[in-house]
Amino acid sequence: MRITMIGSGYVGLVSGVCFADFGHDVICVDKDTSKIEALRRGEIPIFEPGLEQLVADNVRAGRLSFTTEVEASVAASDVVFIAVGTPSRRGDGHADLSYVYAAAREIAEHVKGFTVIVTKSTVPVGTGDEVERIVRETNPQADVAVVSNPEFLREGAAIEDFKRPDRIVIGLNDERARGVMTEVYRPLYLNQAPLLFTSRRTSELIKYAANAFLAMKITFINEMADLCEKVGANVQEVSRGIGLDGRIGSKFLHAGPGYGGSCFPKDTLALAKTAQDYDSPVRLIETTVSINDNRKRAMGRKVIAAMGGDIRGKSIAVLGLTFKPNTDDMRDSPAISIIQTLQDAGATVTGYDPEGMENARLVIDNIAYAEDAYGAARDADALVIVTEWNQFRALDFARLKSVMKAPVLVDLRNIYRHDEVTKHGFAYTSVGRPSSDATL
The missing domain is CATH 3.40.50.720 (NAD(P)-binding Rossmann-like Domain)
Known part of the structure; x- marks a missing residue:
C-alpha cells in the first residue's frame, strides 16, 4: 500500500x-x-x-x-x-x-x-x-x-x-x-x-487508560518502597511476591525515582484534564501525577541524607541522565529534578550518560559532563545511579574508590546488592531495601 x-x-x-x-x-x-x-x-x-x-x-x-x-x-x-x-x-x-x-x-x-x-x-x-x-x-x-x-x-x-x-x-x-x-x-x-x-472514541481512550494504568503501577510500587524503608521490608521481594499473581503481573513494579519520558507525564495529565472537562474526575490519576512530581525531588533529598544532610560545597557524580536506558530522550527525566535539588542544596554535579548528554545540555544548566562513568566519579563525594544503563551494572568498585573523594554510592535503581558494594568499602543506599539486607 x-x-x-x-x-x-x-x-x-x-x-x-x-x-x-x-x-x-x-x-x-x-x-x-x-x-x-x-x-x-x-x-x-x-x-x-x-x-x-x-x-x-x-x-x-x-x-x-x-x-x-x-x-x-x-x-x-x-x-x-x-x-x-x-x-x-x-x-x-x-x-x-x-x-x-x-x-x-x-x-x-x-x-x-x-x-x-x-x-x-x-x-x-x-x-x-x-x-x-x-x-x-x-x-x-x-x-x-x-x-x-x-x-x-x-x-x-x-x-x-x-x-x-x-x-x-x-x-x-x-x-x-x-x-x-x-x-x-x-x-x-x-x-x-x-x-x-x-469505535474511534474508545480507541482514543484505550491509549490514555493504558498509559495511566502503567504510571499508577510505577507510583504504587514507589510508595511501597517508601513504606518498606520505614518497616524494614524489601521492596524487590514485595514486587516479586505480588507480581507472581497473574492478576497483577511483574512488569512496571520496579521501584525507582519516578516515571518520566514523552508519554506518561503528559498523558496522565491530559487524561485528568479531559476527565475534569466531562465532570468525571479520575482522582487516582490526579494523585498519581502529584506523587510522581514530588518523588523526583524527594530522591534528591534522599541523596542529601545519604551524604550526611549537608552537601554544600560537595561534588556529586550522576550516572544516567535520560528517563530510561536505550534512548536519548530527556523529556521529564527524573535526573533533571534530582540534579536541580542537589544544586539548590549547594552541590556541584558532573554527569555522564551513554546517549543523552547532547540533549541534557539543552535542559540542565551548570553541570559538567564526563567521558565515562569513572571520569564523572573523579574527585566526587558521592556517586548516584539515576538511569539503569547496562554499562553501569558491572562497575569496577576498586577503580571507583581509587578516584572518588569519598566512597558513597546511592543506587536509585537497585541494580546492585548491598553486600557486593559494601565489601569494597562503600557506604551504600538503595530504594526500598534495608541497608543491611544482603539477600538481593
Missing part, C-alpha cells in the same frame, strides 16, 4: 520505517527541512536501537523516502497517518492539538480519491471527531474515513514492539476503513498479533 506519515519524530519515523520494512511504500513528511535533509543523508535524529540500519535498508530498497512536500505524497496515498506531537499545553495541562489540526487541514486540501486518515498521535477522546469535521469543512468533496490507531511503543524497544505487538487497536466509525487497515497490518498475521477493532 501507499502510505504517507505526517510527522517524522519518534512515533512517525519508527512507524514509517517499520511499515516500509513490511513492504509498503512509505513517504515520511516533516516541515523541518534540516531534519528531512539529515534523514536523506542517513542521519537519524533520535537514538533507537536498530533504527539507523532499518532506515538505510528500506531507503536502499526504494520503499522509504523523506520529503517536506505534503501535496504530492498525500494525493498518491491510500492511507495518511498523522504522527505529530501533542505536548502538554502551556498553562492548563491539556494536550496541545494544534499540530494535529493543522495536519488535518493540509491533508484535506490535497487528498485524492478514497483515503483513510489515521491519527497515530496520542490524542484525547473526541479528537477524531474534530479531525473529521476539519476535513469536511476544508474540503467538502473529500472522500475519507478518519481512524484512530494509537501506538504502544516503548522507547529503546520500539522496533520490536511494532513488529511483535501485544495488540493493534483500530478505532473506526466508517466500515470502509476496516479492510484498508487490515491490509496495512496484514504482514503481522504470521505473528498472530490481535487486531482490536473498536
